[in-house]
Amino acid sequence: MLIDRPPMGWNSWNTFTNKINDQTIRETADAMVEQGLAEAGYNYLVIDDSWSERERDQDGNLVVCRAKFPHGMKSLADYVHSKGLKFGMYSCAGVRTCMDYPGSFGHEFQDARYFADIGVDFLKYDYCYKPSQADGPMLYNRMSIALKSTGRDILLSACSWGRDNTPQWVRSTGAGMFRSTSDITDTYTSIRDIAFSQLDNLPYSAPGCFNDLDMLVVGLNGNGSIGFGQGCTEVEYRQHFAFWCMLSAPLMLGLDVRNITKEARDLLVNSELLEIDQDPEARPPYMHRLQFNRDGFGDENVRIMFKHLSGGDYAVGIFNFGDEDTGANVRFYDIGIDPMCGYGFELTDVFTGENVGTYHEIYTMKIAAHDCRVYRAKLVQCGHGGL
Numbered sequence: 001m002l003i004d005r006p007p008m009g010w011n012s013w014n015t016f017t018n019k020i021n022d023q024t025i026r027e028t029a030d031a032m033v034e035q036g037l038a039e040a041g042y043n044y045l046v047i048d049d050s051w052s053e054r055e056r057d058q059d060g061n062l063v064v065c066r067a068k069f070p071h072g073m074k075s076l077a078d079y080v081h082s083k084g085l086k087f088g089m090y091s092c093a094g095v096r097t098c099m100d101y102p103g104s105f106g107h108e109f110q111d112a113r114y115f116a117d118i119g120v121d122f123l124k125y126d127y128c129y130k131p132s133q134a135d136g137p138m139l140y141n142r143m144s145i146a147l148k149s150t151g152r153d154i155l156l157s158a159c160s161w162g163r164d165n166t167p168q169w170v171r172s173t174g175a176g177m178f179r180s181t182s183d184i185t186d187t188y189t190s191i192r193d194i195a196f197s198q199l200d201n202l203p204y205s206a207p208g209c210f211n212d213l214d215m216l217v218v219g220l221n222g223n224g225s226i227g228f229g230q231g232c233t234e235v236e237y238r239q240h241f242a243f244w245c246m247l248s249a250p251l252m253l254g255l256d257v258r259n260i261t262k263e264a265r266d267l268l269v270n271s272e273l274l275e276i277d278q279d280p281e282a283r284p285p286y287m288h289r290l291q292f293n294r295d296g297f298g299d300e301n302v303r304i305m306f307k308h309l310s311g312g313d314y315a316v317g318i319f320n321f322g323d324e325d326t327g328a329n330v331r332f333y334d335i336g337i338d339p340m341c342g343y344g345f346e347l348t349d350v351f352t353g354e355n356v357g358t359y360h361e362i363y364t365m366k367i368a369a370h371d372c373r374v375y376r377a378k379l380v381q382c383g384h385g386g387l
């Protein structure tokens with residue numbers, strides 16, 4: 001199966017951690033449809049860690065926890081499918097999962113069959129309790145082959161947190177997406193750390209296997225199970241989401257969609273941002289040179305990116321990761337627009353829909369701490385230069 005667009009969906013971990021159950025998942029499936037999230041493209045519903053009993057049965061099979069899932073997993077998978085969604089589950093390449101349930105090490109083909117029989121479409125595959133003598137890439141390759149042996153299309157979502165040089169080998173294992181960082185939390189510093197840490201991984205994400213910057217924290221507002229305090233501001237969530245989209249990252253929601261706020265929903269279904277994320281070419285952004293800060297040095301906190309989109313347009317993202325409001329200058333010369341070339345960019349703000357004009361030399365703005373601007377940019381003749 002070609003994974004040609006960054007996968008989109010919802011995962012239970014950020015809100016519920018181990019407190020998952022049949023009813024919550026069914027309600028979530030309902031809400032995905034009712035809130036228009038499914039229609040916007042969020043079509044995988046993934047149950048994370050802690051769904052099984054603590055031990056396998058006598059035949060070595062995984063056993064669903066009946067206290068949490070009294071109707072079994074097949075019934076739940078059928079329900080999720082009946083809503084037009086795809087069903088995802090979780091296991092681990094090690095001997096135990098991160099929450100100390102049985103992992104798939106040494107049981108890969110048996111577990112793959114189990115998941116296929118349930119009707120699983122997506123397997124998140126974690127990296128805890130990996131025996132130290134076992135080779136990580138081989139374990140992902142093994143599960144990937146095991147999944148393929150079932151004859152069912154199951155997307156392998158590798159979750160080795162970027163360890164052991166994951167980006168360099170993971171595509172070769174058949175995985176459709178890969179985690180490149182340790183776990184996100186519902187804090188701005190976590191978002192920023194992840195964003196900065198991935199600037200070196202830009203070349204590794206492409207159709208077939210996408211760099212997963214972790215599940216989104218948009219809309220958690222401190223109510224999830226992975227945050228501390230109040231969560232983030234709307235401005236910070238907006239920057240977080242826009243950054244993931246500029247990198248064409250998988251978009252796995254982590255909020256409680258049953259109680260989604262208007263702000264979160266509007267952001268998550270912003271069709272301009274989703275188009276940027278889901279652009280078929282999935283190109284990494286071209287990085288503008290750093291701004292100069294007051295001391296005349298490159299200001300790492302302000303990042304400006306140009307992303308080529310299929311069809312000829314561009315997306316321009318300006319991100320202020322700094323803790324203070326600042327000015328930012330998009331200098332078009334830095335991305336290859338010679339002042340005399342006769343072309344400029346017509347910019348439309350993807351949040352407001354406002355056309356802010358056509359620029360060919362410099363576009364200057366004030367940008368608040370932790371905020372961003374994203375424009376759809378059209379290359380237009382602008383009458384300057386020697387044409």
Ligand code: GLA
Pocket residue numbers: 013048049097098099126159161182183
């Ligand atoms: C790891 C993963 C998380 C989540 C938990 C579950 O920490 O990185 O995304 O799946 O395990 O225990």
